[in-house]
Amino acid sequence: MGNSSGAEVHFTQKASFAPLPDFAIGPDIPSSGYLTTDLGGGLYGVTSGLVNTMFLVTKRGVVVLDAPRDLGDRFLAAIGEVTTQPVTHLVYSHAHADHTGSADLFPGSPTVVAHELTGNLLKMANDPHRPLPTETFSGRHHTLNVGGERLELEYPGDFHQPGNLFVHAPDHRVLAVIDSFTVKSAPFFRLLFTAHVPTYVASLNWILDYPFDTIVTGHMSQFGKPEDVEITKQYVADLHSSGQKALKMVDYNDAVRHVPAENRQARLKVYVDTVVDTAADIMPKSWADRLGGFDIFLKDNVNVVVWSLLND
Ligand SMILES: [Zn+2]
Structure with a gap:
């Protein structure tokens, strides 16, 4: 791929790529199609290998972040393996269907929390698989308290899409920054389709302002640490x-x-x-x-x- 230079201009690109390095491969995904990781204190990460997210078990129900299309009903199976509590709350990190496209699978009409900008985009999408939020907020911060547990939602600016959130579990020292960057891998296409490169760059610094030990970034199968943010900043x-x-x-x-x-x-x-x-x-x-x-x-x-x- 490194042979294009000078005046020669290529209009086609050969789809031959370097083998994936070992550090980027991530854990084996069981035949169930998902892998659950205990992040401590009732918080669990779930990955399909391509997409990942998390859920929080509380005394009064389960709070789920997103409903990734690639996980589908396997997300419900993953939750069912660790608790009999129902899913009572669903938080949308942003509107994109690859992260929210199986939200209609949750039984019992959970409370759906999102930024109002995400709600606006979902109204335009008019997608039965992505139910509209039932609780929106318009400012920068929103605290979600469920069953004695706390999630801090922040709309920091459009690093990816209007309405995109950082979701912080301060007591667990876990931060979810869905579609911000990719742990151990280069950001997907066009810095994950960022809406605005300067905001994207700034958001990597905003992430580092949070106290966290584990970061959940939305794609591929690995959860990260603060040094993974630093690597992407340098890249x-x-x-x-x-x-x-x-x-x-x-x-x-x-x-x-x-x-x-x-x-x-x-x-x-x-x-x-x-x-x-x-x-x-x-x-x-x-x-x-x-x-x-x-x-x-x-x-x-x-x-x-x-x-x-x-x-x-
Ligand atoms: Zn997205």
């Missing part, structure tokens, strides 16, 4: 400096010299692709030893950072 800082260098290295007129002047869209595309290819080439290759999927998502992530450098 994004390197994306920025590579993008800045590439913008200085690539001469616009040279990059577009083979594109007819009247085809302005093609010129823009060829120029930005050349900047992205150049930035990807100068990213330190040692990242392949620190983040799984480094090569898979490098150009997507460089692209969103270059556009942010041009426009933000």
Whole structure:
């Protein structure tokens, strides 16, 4: 993947990637299709291997974060293995269907808590698998008290999607930052489809302001620690400096010299692709030893950072 450089412009990409490094593979997923991890004090993490989340068992019912589509009714099976308590509360981290698309499977009409911006997006989605929240808040903070347990919900800004929340279990020292970054792996496509790169970058610092030992990030199968946030911060800082260098290295007129002047869209595309290819080439290759999927998502992530450098 590192052979694109100079004036040569590739419009197709071979789907051949480096093997996933051992540190990024994560635990084996049992044949049940899910793995439950005891995070202490009645809090449990659950993963399908591709998507993960958590639930909190209290004296008066279970509080669930999200209802990932990829887990489906296996999430109910996971909860049923550790408690006979019903699910009384469901918190939406944000509106996306990959995290909320099986919310209709919970029996007994639990209270559904979300930021009002998430509620607005779900009204537009009009999806029977994603019931509308029954309790919304409009500010920055909301405390959810259930059965003597406490979750602190914070809407810190649009690092991923309007209404996205940090969910903190302060007594458990666990923080869920769904679709913020990926533990042991590079962020998926375009920094997880961030709505705004500067907010994305800032959010990694906001995460580190919380007291936590374990972090739940929404995708892949591993739960993280504060140092995993630091690694992603360094990765994004390197994306920025590579993008800045590439913008200085690539001469616009040279990059577009083979594109007819009247085809302005093609010129823009060829120029930005050349900047992205150049930035990807100068990213330190040692990242392949620190983040799984480094090569898979490098150009997507460089692209969103270059556009942010041009426009933000
Ligand atoms: Zn999402």
